[in-house]
Amino acid sequence: MTTIPPKMTAVEMESFLEREFPQVFGAANIYVVEAVAHRFARMRCRYHHSQLRPGGTISGPTMMTLADTGLYVAILASIGPVALAVTTNLNVNFLKKPEQKDLIAECRLIKLGRRLAVGEVAIWSDGAPDDLVAHATGTYSIPPDR
Template identity: 80%
Template sequence: MTQTKPPPKLDTVAMEAFLEKEFPQVFGAGKTFHVEAVEHRFARMRCRYDPRQLRPGGTISGPTMMTLADTGLYVAILASIGPVALAVTTNLSINFLRKPDQKDLLAECRIIKLGKRLAVGEVAIWSEGEPDELVAHATGTYSIPPER
């Protein structure tokens, strides 16, 4: 017996609008992070390649990949619970697995536990065109504020 997933509380367009309103410094004009898809307990994100993301040695920086992972988990959680701006990261752990190519990064984010106060998820990140070669894997926990 298969269970059907509930629809996301925010679709891709609504999610992008929410992020632009709440986080204009990251999602405003010239943004590099984009929401490609949302489902209940899932998000796919894209980080458009920009040479400013490079660190010495020609690799995309760790902070860029961490931002992609953190943002992706936030989006997957909000797709599941709705626009709760004050959901916050309480833990983020990332393993850098190999040097990413100088091209767009993609991330698939899955929520593996969604409670009333905490959500736990994982993120797989790869360079565009190379989905079988992860460049990073992250796990994260978010605190969800109580409803008022």
């Protein structure tokens, strides 16, 4: 693990997300920042029955949002509050039907450049960290004026 401190704490990140993205991080509070470090974030998606798709599995869009948000949080933890960092690519492999419980995502940045960041995300059902339900990779564009 790196010794570089994060630019934002988990509490600062939650406040930023609530302010900048109230449609996702407002009153519902489904996606939670559990931990941040330089080039790292751990997120939780609280289970809710509205996330289910036919067959009783948690929907792909729920897991994709968790992966995308986790990468965004890992980037901001590393560079500071830059609202206009945007996803340019997100690839998700769904590996297993998740249980009807909270999902946990751990996000690590593989590359953090001045204009691009690339990361990977491991997602599992709460309590089963060795049994991935999805794996994602993503690329973000970072605006030049941060």
